[in-house]
Amino acid sequence: MLIAAATGCGISTTGPVQAGAPASGIPQPGSESSSVRIYFTDAYGVRAVTRPTDRPLDPQHALDLLLKGPTSAERDRGLTTQVPPTIDRLTATTAPGTVEISIPDQATTGNFSFATVSQIVCTAAHAQVPGDRPAAQVHVRIHGINLGPEEPWTVRCGANDTATSVK
16 A cells, blocks of 8 residues: 555656756855945835945945935836935045034035935945944934034934934
């Protein structure tokens, strides 16, 4: 009875079958690549994109990529930026767990939208910041947006990728 059950399992004898490319996703040891998160907007709010890089990028380099705007493929997916075109340079310096961002005077004549601030803050916080803190615990201090006695404005990138004031 056991022999009949084993021969009737329905598995036929076949040779190898092509199934596509080998599995990927887990890097081989020594071949780790880096990536950076840049924050753009779409009809639903602020969205992160991950771009491959040849090395970890500090906040200055990440913000430089933000100012260049979305790639054509990202634009095709509906991503845009709320960072005003009058901002052609942001200056970022770092200390452990902190990013200081200076916005040029000529760019601060208009109002900054919540999405604009979130794009800048989250892009900087998710870059390579000294101190090994998670992005949500990095303090981003913004200088130059005419906040009066509130300057610099200290914010973090919140859980839903939006700027959150630190008191």
